[in-house]
């Protein structure tokens with residue numbers, strides 16, 4: 001079973017959470033082309049490796065946060081709060097002291 005460390009509550013089992021899709025997706029400006037809007041609405045990364053995802057602690061604190069997860073091994077590489085920058089995964093994360101490494 002996947003276990004996630006909510007940045008607010010700590011480690012919990014996956015049934016307490018709801019997957020929210022890929023994170024760090026930027027909404028295009030109103031004037032964007034149909035192709036740009038289609039990319040924003042329908043196209044998502046599907047890497048064989050690290051994927052940055054959003055998760056909701058639905059049966060806990062009710063807050064959203066980000067997870068960096070390896071899609072091959074399901075290893076959770078980092079957990080960090082919404083609004084924080086995407087962490088580098090080399091173990092040195094300047095300015096991101098509260099990123100939780102699992």
Ligand SMILES: [Zn+2]
Pocket residue numbers: 006007008009010057060061062063
């Ligand atoms: Zn929580």
